[in-house]
Amino acid sequence: MDDGDETVTEQHLRVDPVACDAFGYCAELLPELVALDEWGYPVVSDRAVPPALLDLARRAVAECPRRALSLAAGKPSVTPKRVRLASSRR
Amino acid sequence: MTTTTTTLRSTSRLLAVADNGGGPDLDTHVQVHGDPPRLTGAAARDGVLGALSRSGVTGRGGAGFPTTRKVDLLARQRRRPVLLVNAMEGEPASAKDRVLLERAPHLVLDGAQVTGALIRADHIVLCIPAEHGGAAHAVQVALAERARRRIDALHVELAAPPARYAAGEESALADWAAGGSGLPMFRPDKGVPMAVRRSPVLVQNAETLAHVALVARHGDAWYRSVGAPDAPGTTLVTVTGAVQRPGVMEVELGTPVGHILAWAEVRRQPGGVLLGGYGGAWIEGSDLDVPFSPAALRERGAAVGAGVIGVLPAGACGLAETARLVAYLADESAGQCGPCTFGLPAVAEDLDRLAMGAADPALLERLRRRLEVIPGRGACGLPDGAVRLAHSALRVFAFDVANHARRRPCPGWAHRPTFPTPGVRRMSLWTTGTRR
Ligand code: SF4
Ligand code: SF4
Numbered sequence: 041m042d043d044g045d046e047t048v049t050e051q052h053l054r055v056d057p058v059a060c061d062a063f064g065y066c067a068e069l070l071p072e073l074v075a076l077d078e079w080g081y082p083v084v085s086d087r088a089v090p091p092a093l094l095d096l097a098r099r100a101v102a103e104c105p106r107r108a109l110s111l112a113a114g115k116p117s118v119t120p121k122r123v124r125l126a127s128s129r130r
Numbered sequence: 131m132t133t134t135t136t137t138l139r140s141t142s143r144l145l146a147v148a149d150n151g152g153g154p155d156l157d158t159h160v161q162v163h164g165d166p167p168r169l170t171g172a173a174a175r176d177g178v179l180g181a182l183s184r185s186g187v188t189g190r191g192g193a194g195f196p197t198t199r200k201v202d203l204l205a206r207q208r209r210r211p212v213l214l215v216n217a218m219e220g221e222p223a224s225a226k227d228r229v230l231l232e233r234a235p236h237l238v239l240d241g242a243q244v245t246g247a248l249i250r251a252d253h254i255v256l257c258i259p260a261e262h263g264g265a266a267h268a269v270q271v272a273l274a275e276r277a278r279r280r281i282d283a284l285h286v287e288l289a290a291p292p293a294r295y296a297a298g299e300e301s302a303l304a305d306w307a308a309g310g311s312g313l314p315m316f317r318p319d320k321g322v323p324m325a326v327r328r329s330p331v332l333v334q335n336a337e338t339l340a341h342v343a344l345v346a347r348h349g350d351a352w353y354r355s356v357g358a359p360d361a362p363g364t365t366l367v368t369v370t371g372a373v374q375r376p377g378v379m380e381v382e383l384g385t386p387v388g389h390i391l392a393w394a395e396v397r398r399q400p401g402g403v404l405l406g407g408y409g410g411a412w413i414e415g416s417d418l419d420v421p422f423s424p425a426a427l428r429e430r431g432a433a434v435g436a437g438v439i440g441v442l443p444a445g446a447c448g449l450a451e452t453a454r455l456v457a458y459l460a461d462e463s464a465g466q467c468g469p470c471t472f473g474l475p476a477v478a479e480d481l482d483r484l485a486m487g488a489a490d491p492a493l494l495e496r497l498r499r500r501l502e503v504i505p506g507r508g509a510c511g512l513p514d515g516a517v518r519l520a521h522s523a524l525r526v527f528a529f530d531v532a533n534h535a536r537r538r539p540c541p542g543w544a545h546r547p548t549f550p551t552p553g554v555r556r557m558s559l560w561t562t563g564t565r566r
Contacts, residue, residue, distance in 0.1 A: 056316045057467035058509050077503050078476075081468035112318065 049113045050088035053097060057081075059108035066109050069100045082109075141356050143364050144340050145380045148233035154268055156275040159236040166240045166281055167346040169247035178346050179205070179248055185350035186362045187342060191216055191298065191335030192407070192436045193511075194424055197342065201248055204323055204332040210252035212329050213284075214307055215242050217258045217265060217336040218291065218298030221407035221436040222458070222550050226366035227336045229378040231258070231265035234340065235272035239286065241339030244346045246284040249332055253285045256336075257303060259293035266290065295408075295462035299510045300324070300333035302464075307331065313464045314510035337366055358384025361423040365437055369394040371404070371548045372443035381422065383434075388418030390439060401542075402442040402526055404549070406435025408455045409515015411522035412448060431522055440549055447542030449530055451549065452523035453481035458551035459516040470513040473504040477520055487537045494535055498524075 053066075053073055062080040072093060073085045089097045089111065101109045142149040152158040160166075169175050183198040204211045215238070219227040231238055242254050258266045269288060276282050291297055291306045299314045304324040306312030315324075323330040334342075341363060345353050354362040361383035367390060370376050374395030381390055387403060400415035405422075411432035413420060420426050424434050442448055460474035480497040483489050501521055505514045524531055530540055 054318060055507075056318075056509075057469065057507055058314075058316045060468065062468050077469060077473075078500075079468055079472035081472075081507070083503060083507070 051094065051097070051111045051113060052086070052088055053084040053100075054110050054112050055082050055084055056108045056110070059106045060104075061106050061108070063105050065103055065105065066100045069103070070096055073097065074100075141364050141382050142380050143344060143356075144230060144234060144237060144337070144366060149380075154233055154235055154272065156236055156272065156279070159234070163237065163240075163344075164347055166236075167244055167343070169244060169346075175248055178244060181345050181350045181353075182248075182342065185341075185345045185353040187338065187345060187353070188361075188424070189335055190337035190341070190365065190437065191300075192221075192409075194434060197334070197338055200332060200334070201245060203321070204249040204330055207249075207323060207330040209329050211249050211323070212307070212326055212331050213242060213246045213249065213251040213254045214300075214303055214331055214333045215254060215256040215336055215339060216298050216300065216303055216333050217256065217262070218293065218303065219259075219262070219436070220293070220295040220298045220462075221409075221438055222295075222552065223370050223404075223438045223440055224368045224407060224436045226368050226378045226437050228258075228262045228265040230337055230340060230366060231262075232268045235265075235268045236276075237340040237343050238336045239269070239272060239276065239282070240346075241341070241343035242286065242334075243282055243284055244342055245332070245334060245339060251284060251332070252329065253287060255287045255289050255307060257289050257291050257298075257307075259297070260290040261293050294464075295459065296464055296510055296512050299512075302510065303333055304331045313466055314508075314512075316509040357382045358421060358423045360425050365422075365434065367422070367437040367439050369439045369441070371441035372396070372400065372446075373441050384421045384423045384426075386419050387413075387422050387439065390422060391418060391441065394439075394441075396441055398444055400441045401444045401446050402448045404438065404440035404442065404519075405432040407438040407515070408459055408549070409512060409519060410435045410438060411518050412442075412452070412526040413522075414526050415442070415444065431518065431525070442548055443545075445542055446545040446548055447485055447530065447540050448523055448527040449481060449534060450485040450542065450545070451547065452519060452527075453478055453485050454547055454551045454554050455549060456481055456516050456520055457554045459512060459519075461553055463512060464510075467508040467513070469504050469507040473500060474513060474516050476500055477504070477516065481520060481523070484531065484534045487534050489535050489537060494531070 064076055066082050067074040067076045075083045077083050147158055147162045187197045188194045217227045246254050291312055296302055301315040301317050302312050305315055308326040357363045364380050365383050366380050368378050402412045402415050413430050427433050457478040460478050463470045465471045477500050501517050505517045
């Protein structure tokens with residue numbers, strides 16, 4: 041990832057649904073941005089990663105056992121509509 | 131499926147030969163449509179590309195994007211692309227691509243050659259599943275005729291990828307062409323073309339190419355002279371379900387759904403109408419004035435999709451039908467993405483319990499939550515289509531939903547299934563399937 045760029049470009053989390061195996065590390069590391077659905081698969085927030093969470097987000101990307109998580113500039117193309125993180129976290 | 135075409139319709143263009151009793155041969159084709167367009171030189175290519183973009187032709191495989199968008203992208207690649215013609219027609223209720231290939235194979239092949247010339251393709255691969263033997267045969271005969279007269283600049287190969295619901299999804303088709311198993315791929319950036327062995331790939335639906343062949347011959351003004359202003363031209367629809375004359379017909383975009391049903395001899399008000407395909411949406415059986423065009427259908431949460439118009443008979447249970455359709459889509463899930471693999475069977479089970487009058491008190495809330503969390507999280511559009519269908523069922527059959535939620539099944543629950551769902555058990559999925 042391009043370091044030092046975070047103040048100009050918004051970064052979004054993105055999950056490759058084919059690669060992801062629902063280990064859930066990402067949700068443990070980043071509960072502010074990733075919830076798990078009832079089947080254990082991550083639901084990522086569609087808001088940009090706040091600067092304060094960028095380091096943690098990079099760590100989540102690096103530690104995803106399936107390399108399914110990534111940070112990308114701009115809007116994520118795979119984003120659920122109207123996901124309420126609170127309700128899907130029960 | 132029976133495919134009797136009705137003769138009463140507003141316009142025939144793609145099916146002009148067949149509707150006048152003509153055969154699929156090259157001579158008749160040239161007599162009716164004129165010589166195949168030739169695109170030699172950059173000026174000719176630019177001319178057709180311009181006409182195509184002004185014509186407003188959109189993809190007829192389901193997504194409905196402007197055709198020139200993809201063509202433009204592929205025309206700008208350094209390596210010569212491969213053109214994949216998509217006649218997979220994975221929607222079980224749709225028959226239009228195979229009927230088109232059986233009756234007007236030369237129009238599709240003309241369009242493939244034109245598009246191939248526009249993107250400077252290396253060659254063309256026409257994908258028809260082995261199950262659609264009639265279409266493949268018609269194409270083989272047509273290719274032999276064209277070879278004898280040497281009218282084609284680009285080599286056309288015929289391929290038979292395995293038939294599945296999602297096999298025609300463009301990344302799945304590209305994956306299969308590259309020697310993969312033919313499963314959809316995760317493509318976060320659609321602005322980057324797919325590749326087969328490093329060659330960029332353009333996937334175009336068979337009907338779309340037939341429209342391209344007509345625009346290349348007659349221009350955009352002619353193309354736009356029928357249809358709706360915001361949705362010009364004609365489209366092929368497959369009318370199925372509780373109709374006297376099921377089959378494929380060509381209609382102007384913007385034709386009221388009720389007119390199309392009248393041509394198919396639907397005499398009673400339907401219990402509901404399924405539009406687009408299994409991953410489409412229901413509209414109410416009384417809502418037949420709605421024009422069959424993308425904008426009008428979008429307002430009702432529906433889409434032209436693959437052109438399916440399915441009639442649910444009055445007296446059948448729309449919820450039970452939806453439960454079967456979603457169960458079918460769940461079975462067809464390629465099992466790659468969690469939200470699709472686990473979410474769709476769960477939704478199907480909820481719908482089935484609801485239809486049976488076996489809903490627990492938490493069912494509706496749970497179902498709505500599931501429908502909210504699944505969309506947009508698969509590699510392909512299959513789960514989003516299933517969710518759209520389920521959403522529309524809750525809306526259109528709201529009266530039944532309320533009744534069934536109070537554990538009252540309707541007599542329609544035991545009604546014979548209207549739409550084919552190969553492989554899906556007829557009743558109560560949840561008594562045999564895995565429990566939540
Ligand atoms: S850590 Fe990776 S594999 Fe695990 S749930 Fe998150 S994205 Fe999926
Ligand atoms: S969304 Fe479903 S059908 Fe599409 S690739 Fe993923 S698992 Fe397969």
